[in-house]
Amino acid sequence: MSHPYKTREGGATVTVFAPYDCGNHCPFCINKGEYADTTGFSEEAIRASIRTMDEITPRCDFVFTGGEPFSKRDSLQRMLDLIPTTHRVFINTTLPLFDGQTEQDIIDFTERNKDKITCINVSRHLVKYVEESPDHLLADLSVPTRVNCVLYKNYPKEQLPDYLERWTRYGIPVQFRFDYTATTPENLYDRESDPILPALNEIAEYKGLDGCRMRCGFHFDYQGLELTYHKTLPYSTIVETDENGVTYDILYDIIIKQNGEIRSDWDETKLDVEKYRRVTFEPYDLKVLEGEL
Numbered sequence: 500m501s502h503p504y505k506t507r508e509g510g511a512t513v514t515v516f517a518p519y520d521c522g523n524h525c526p527f528c529i530n531k532g533e534y535a536d537t538t539g540f541s542e543e544a545i546r547a548s549i550r551t552m553d554e555i556t557p558r559c560d561f562v563f564t565g566g567e568p569f570s571k572r573d574s575l576q577r578m579l580d581l582i583p584t585t586h587r588v589f590i591n592t593t594l595p596l597f598d599g600q601t602e603q604d605i606i607d608f609t610e611r612n613k614d615k616i617t618c619i620n621v622s623r624h625l626v627k628y629v630e631e632s633p634d635h636l637l638a639d640l641s642v643p644t645r646v647n648c649v650l651y652k653n654y655p656k657e658q659l660p661d662y663l664e665r666w667t668r669y670g671i672p673v674q675f676r677f678d679y680t681a682t683t684p685e686n687l688y689d690r691e692s693d694p695i696l697p698a699l700n701e702i703a704e705y706k707g708l709d710g711c712r713m714r715c716g717f718h719f720d721y722q723g724l725e726l727t728y729h730k731t732l733p734y735s736t737i738v739e740t741d742e743n744g745v746t747y748d749i750l751y752d753i754i755i756k757q758n759g760e761i762r763s764d765w766d767e768t769k770l771d772v773e774k775y776r777r778v779t780f781e782p783y784d785l786k787v788l789e790g791e792l
């Protein structure tokens with residue numbers, strides 16, 4: 500059943516799926532399959548949808564993901580060009596190098612777009628699932644960088660200290676991520692059964708917790724390095740009835756698919772664009788719940 504939309508002040512985060520694949524096969528990837536058949540993928544349709552979302556929520560966050568946004572820099576540039584600097588822009592990437600893309604090309608790209616890109620989140624996992632460009636490249640970029648690391652199933656926790664040393668050298672913050680396909684409303688904030696928190700508590704200093712209905716972050720300090728352990732639910736809409744008895748679909752993420760289709764969740768639910776133009780805004784419920792962050 501469909502309800503009126505509600506979202507946070509500024510608008511739901513808009514995640515754009517680049518219409519190009521990556522060269523990797525991470526075991527936890529749920530997007531890879533979509534890139535097997537590229538029929539209907541359209542940068543032009545994606546650009547039209549970016550314009551629509553900018554028009555409705557001119558201050559929302561944009562996230563580019565994939566696939567691999569850096570598979571085609573010129574395409575990524577055209578999409579970025581449509582996004583005014585009123586938005587924060589994040590790019591999830593592995594920073595791939597190939598014939599036609601050198602380290603310097605990527606550095607120059609970040610230099611050209613440094614007023615636009617808020618942060619580049621680079622996937623570097625404890626187990627080497629992705630083809631990796633050199634670590635120093637992350638430090639050489641002209642924009643802030645963060646490392647994202649999925650701690651999947653029986654991850655090798657004895658490798659955590661070495662892994663963290665790798666990034667401490669460059670002062671690049673690390674975000675560990677729980678496998679979100681295994682996150683539920685029951686285990687989102689649960690510390691007892693969590694398979695990762697004890698390992699982090701052993702090696703780093705706990706600083707505090709922030710979170711909302713949809714996601715949370717446990718913050719740590721590892722020898723001066725900022726560490727976060729992030730958990731998020733595998734969907735992006737929460738249905739809730741307010742104190743006046745009105746039930747809303749509360750949207751956290753809006754997704755622009757590779758064919759330009761705009762969805763209100765990670766499944767196939769389409770966003771009712773006209774309804775979203777009348778969205779009710781609420782204060783962002785992401786709050787510091789423990790510590791001083």
Ligand code: SF4
Nearest residue numbers: 521523525528565566
């Ligand atoms: S790099 Fe990203 S898109 Fe590619 S397989 Fe891994 S998780 Fe999936």
